[in-house]
Amino acid sequence: MNAIEIKNLSKSFGAKQAVSGLNMTVPMGAIYGFIGENGSGKSTTEKMICGLIPRDGGTITVYGKDNSDEAVRESMSVLIEAPGCFGGLTVFDNMMLQAENLGLENAEKEVIRTLKLVRMEGAAGNKYKNCSLGMKQRVGIAMALLGDPTLLVLDEPLNGLDADGMRIMREVFTDIIKDGKRSIVVSSHLLGELEKVATHYGIIRGGKMMREMTAEELERDCRTYVSIKAKDMNAAKFLLMRNYTRVEEDEAGYLRVYDNTTPDKVAKYLYDNGIAVTELGKAKIGLEEYYIDLMKEGK
Amino acid sequence: MESAVKLEQRSFKERVISMLRVDVRKVLKSRTFYIMLAVSLLVPILMTVMMTMMDGSVSVDPQTGVETVMHGPESAWQSIGTLPGGEAMGGMDVMAMCNINMMFMAVAVFVCLNISEDFSSGFAKNLFTVRAKKGDYVISKTVVGFVTGTLMLALYFIGAMIGGAVSSLSFELVGLTPLNILACMLAKVLLMLVFVPIFVCVSVWAKSKAWLSICASLGGGMLLFMMVGMITPLNSTFMNVALCLAGGAMFSLGLGAVSNLVLKKSSLV
Secondary structure (H helix, E strand, O other): OEEEEEEEEEEEEOOEEEEEEEEEEEEOOOEEEEEEOOOOOHHHHHHHHOOOOOOOEEEEEEOOEEOOOHHHHHOEEEEOOOOOOOOOOEHHHHHHHHHHHHOOOOHHHHHHHHHHHOOOHHHOOOEHHHOOHHHHHHHHHHHHHOOOOOEEEEEOOOOOOOHHHHHHHHHHHHHHHHHOOOEEEEEOOOHHHHHHHOOEEEEEEOOEEEEEEEHHHHHHHOOEEEEEEEOOHHHHHHHHHHHOOOEEEOOOOOEEEOOOOOHHHHHHHHHHOOOOEEEEEEEEOOHHHHHHHHHHHHO | OOOOOOOOOOOHHHHHHHHHHHHHHHHHHOHHHHHHHHHHHHHHHHHHHHHHHOOOOEEEOOOOOOEEEOOOOOEHHHHOOOOOOOOOHHHOHHHHHOOHHHHHHHHHHHHHHHHHHHHHHOHHHHHHHOOOOOHHHHHHHHHHHHHHHHHHHHHHHHHHHHHHHHOOOEOOOOOOOHHHHHHHHHHHHHHHHHHHHHHHHHHHHHOOOHHHHHHHHHHHHHHHHHHHHHHOOOOOOHHHHHHHHHHHHHHHHHHHHHHHHHHHHOOOO
């Protein structure tokens, strides 16, 4: 059984079709990276999964039941756009409100435990409005973790987090799905970070699912390339472009040859043409580049 | 592998209790609540004292030259309602409204702010993600609005008595019995059950737009505010109480269902 199965989901706001015939499958125990450009329909889909906006058509099944089922909804938690907190209340009070909302028995203990998970126990007495963006985000995640939900829907949870915050979140996410019974849908523009934790991906564009794949499939699909640094980069680039079909210069100033070749062949070719190679290696493109390629293909 | 996930469902009672706990905790931590209660207690004291001090003063209209003599209150009970066969406090129409019945307007502001805060802060997302049924939210908001309204009425009553005592007004019940006063207050409390569901309904429709819900509640309520004095006069009997109870039950159930439908059919973010 899948955690979420969405079939032919659609939603429009006036004349704008936000989601159109979307299909999506989130397996049980997955960290599902939900990727797409701004306005591609990610948040709208997530809001429909959580029953926060009514859908125009299609079905959303969570653990085999419609998402309007009470038991299903009580097993979910959400962090969409911003944590739903009251600025005038302390972090602890805001957490207690959510604990009461969930009807938790040992509310105070559970709140403290969850705040400790995100290393926010020291800021429990701070007014929420006085917290920094990163702290607010941690509170939002702590809130979403309250009551051990079986399905977490997180929209941009990594925004504003520092390096330590990101590491903590990775640990928390990985820990949650350990037993294989919980699943996380997480959308983020920080693809490098997402790549470190996601087990499955869904790429959405214009309200339609472009591609769904597992992390293994992504690894397989990601192209390898030969990375080169030469003494005369301009001459090297000119030569490589004559001999190979796809040569690009990356942000770090390395030349990349994407053709099906090996580093020694490329080095030999440059050496034979009088170019001294200073650095040479073979690497694979990451999720971010894969995504950019896919978007280019789509256009 | 079949589902290894055990989904637990709370009963209706558990859901309503948890929602009430959320609301009570939130209200007790909110400044608006205490300001409203303080206003309910202080306004009648200040008004009674001021009106008593202005008793007998004459104001002249500079255009017409007409003189108006201000009449102060004769009895402490005039803050609660018009004395049988008498004039409202101050002898001016506008003052007839400036008694305990103003609390129905104050409750409108409280209910609207309380609900709009849930939506503007985003807390509604947390609430409605785990609540497929919206009834518990509507019930809780109605109960909290009703209880706050009752507290405000009670404090206004206490304030009126303090104001009366400070101004040395008469506490004599001319043509009234203590039961009339009790029935009058009870009827006003039950009448809250007519007004609060209206404010809740308007607020869940307006969602985060507090200004819209307050304007709509006061505007819509204006038609009914005038009736409060008529339905719950100082010489109320238990017939008035029964009438308010019936109206309260009808409005709570009817408008509660409408609020539920509004939440079900509209976007909650």
